[in-house]
Amino acid sequence: MLTRRTALGLFATALLPARLKAADREPDYLRKRIDAGELPPAAERLPKVPRVMDVTEFGGLPGRHGGTIRTIVSSQKDIRLMTLYGNTRLVGYDRNLAFVADVLESFDVVEGRIFTFKLRDGHRWSDGAPLTAEDFRYCWEDVLNNEDLSSGGLSVSLLVGGEKPLFEIVDPLTVRYTWKAPNPDFLPNLAAPQPLTLALPAHYLKQFHKKYQDEDKLAKLMKKNKAKKWTGLHIKMSRTYRPENPELPMLDPWCNRTPLPAEQFVFERNPFFHRTDQNGLQLPYIDKVVLSVSSSSIVPAKTGAGESDLQAHGIDFNDYTFLKDSEKRYPVKVTLWKKTQGSRFSILPNLNYDDQVWSNILRDVRFRRALSVAINRHEINMASFFGLATPSADTVLPQSPLFRPEFANAWIDYNPDLANRLLDEAGLAQRDDDGIRVLPDGRPAQLIVETAGESTLETDVLELVSDHWMQVGLAMFIRTSQRDIFRSRALAGKVMLSLWQGLDNGVPTADMSPAQLAPTAEYAYQWPLWGVHYVSHGAQGTAPDLPEVVELMRLLGEWQRSASMADRTRVWDRMLSIYTDQVFSIGTVNQSLQPILRSARLHNLPEDGIYGFDPTSYLGFYNPDTFWLEDA
Known part of the structure; x- marks a missing residue:
C-alpha cells in the first residue's frame, strides 16, 4: 500500500520529463520513426506516472541513450535471459528484497487476501496499444480459466484451500483479486524470476482464440504457423517467459525482433517502456541487446576473446583466471559476485x-x-x-x-x-x-x-x-x-x-x-x-x-x-x-563466486553483487535498463 510520502514522491518525479527539452528526451534510435509520425513523442509514450529509477541511489550515474550490448547464450531457449534481465513485473523487489510496484502504479493488500491493483494511466504495450483491465480479464477468463488452454488447472499460487479468487474489474485501470483466506504466496509469485502471468495483450491474442476468431481464419493461422490445434497456436504466440514470437506485444525494456530458428537474436528497445531515470530520460538507456547462440563448451573462450560486452551466463569460477587475463587484451572488466544458491553444488x-x-x-x-x-x-x-x-x-x-x-x-x-x-x-x-x-x-x-x-x-x-x-x-x-x-x-x-x-x-x-x-x-x-x-x-x-x-x-x-x-x-x-x-x-x-564480465565502457553495473536465479533474476536485480555505454 502506498504511503502518503511515497505518493508525493511519485507525483514529484512524474513531473521530471517536462524539465528536459523534447529533443533531448528522444533516443536517436527512434528519431526517424518519431519524425515520420510512426511513434508519438516521449511525453505521450510514457505513462502519466512512470516508474522513476534513481540510479544515483546505489552509486550509479545518470546515463545517455544509445549503443548495443553483445552477449552469448548456449541455446535458442536461453533468450529467456532477456525476460530475467528486463525484470519487468507487476510487482517486483527493491534492493532490500521488499515488494515494490513496477508495472502497477500501486497495489493495496487487505487482510492478506484482498489484492487491489492500480495500473498506470497511459501505460502501453510495446506496439502502442493501451494496457488496461481488459488484458487482465482476458488472461483470467479466456486463458487461465479456459480448460483447453490451461488443462492442468490454475497455478497453486492462485488457489487457497483449493478455491480460486473472485476477480473483479473495479474500473478500466483497477482490478482486484479476493480470496476467502490469506494468500501470502500471491505477491512472491508475481515478483518471481518466472512470474505468474496475470495480464496478456488481449488486442493481439484474440486473433488466435476460438472464442474471438472466425473458424476459417483461425484454421489459416494454424496452417501458417504449423499448429495442429488452436490451443497450441495460442500458447506458441503468447509465450512471454521465452519471448520467441517477435510480433507479441511486450512490457519489457527490450523486445525480440528475430523469429526462430536463428543463431543470433536482436532485442530492440521498447518505445513505450514505463520507466525513466530521475532526470526524466526514458529507459532503457541501451538501444539493442544482441544474443549470439554458441555451444556451451566454447562460451568461456568466446567471452575471453572479446566477443561479449556483458557476460555471466555460461561462465563459471574455473574460467575466472582466463577471463581476468582478457582484460590485458580487450577493453573489458571482470569482477566476482557471490552466488545466492543454498549450495554451489x-x-x-x-x-x-x-x-x-x-x-x-x-x-x-x-x-x-x-x-x-x-x-x-x-x-x-x-x-x-x-x-x-x-x-x-x-x-x-x-x-x-x-x-x-x-x-x-x-x-x-x-x-x-x-x-x-x-x-x-x-x-x-x-x-x-x-x-x-x-x-x-x-x-x-x-x-x-x-x-x-x-x-x-x-x-x-x-x-x-x-x-x-x-x-x-x-x-x-x-x-x-x-x-x-x-x-x-x-x-x-x-x-x-x-x-x-x-x-x-x-x-x-x-x-x-x-x-x-x-x-x-x-x-x-x-x-x-x-x-x-x-x-x-x-x-x-x-x-x-x-x-x-x-x-x-x-x-x-x-x-x-x-x-x-x-x-x-x-x-x-x-x-x-x-x-x-x-x-x-x-x-x-x-557463497561461491561468479565471474561477471562487462565492457569497460558499461556503467551502473555494481562492482560487488549477488548472483542467482531466485529471487534476483541473475543480473535483473540490478536493472540492466539503467546500464549505459560511454561513447555509445
Missing part, C-alpha cells in the same frame, strides 16, 4: 528411486547423514574454489534474515568415524573383499551420481567426493547426460543421486514462499514423484509418505494460510530446521 538422494532396496536405504536419515559427514568440504573448497567459498549445508545464506548458524553447520563436519558408525547402523555393516559395503540383497553399495554435464567444475567436485566416500566403503560412479534426458530419467525414478545446485533462493525473507523446502516441483530431484503429485493436484506421481516430508508439506500449508510476518517467520524456521537436520539435500559449499 548439492547431492540429492532420490527418495523416489525405483529400486526398492536402494530406496529404503536412501530414505534412512542415518544413511544421508553418513554421506554428508563423509565429505571433506574443506578440501573441496581449497581444491576447487581456492578457499574463497564457505563450507555449509544446503541452506539460506547469512544475507537472509532467516539465517541461523546451526542450519549452515548441520551434519557438515568431516567425520569418517561417525560416517562409518551411521552406515553400520543403517544396515550396511558387511563389506566385500574390496572393502565395499554390501546391500541387504548382496549387491555392492555402488552409488551412481548423475549430472547434466554442464560444467567441468561439477566433475572436479564429484571426483573428490568419490574419494571421500570410498574411504567409508561406498563406491561412487559419475554419469553425465544432456539436461532434458537427465530430467526425464529423474522423473521416471531412474536416478539414484543427482548433482545440482542447492536451494534456488538462498536469500529469502519470510514473505517469500518456503516451497523450495518441500516437494512442490517436478524438477526437485530428491523427491520428483512427490513434486509431480503436488504440481498436478494429485493427478500424477505419488503423495509423500515419509513423516518428516509430510510435516514439511503441513508447514508449507500453514505458511500459505498465514496472515502475519511472525507466523511466516516461525514456519520458515521450523522448515529449515527439518530440512537441514534430515539432510534431504547434501550441501557442499556456498
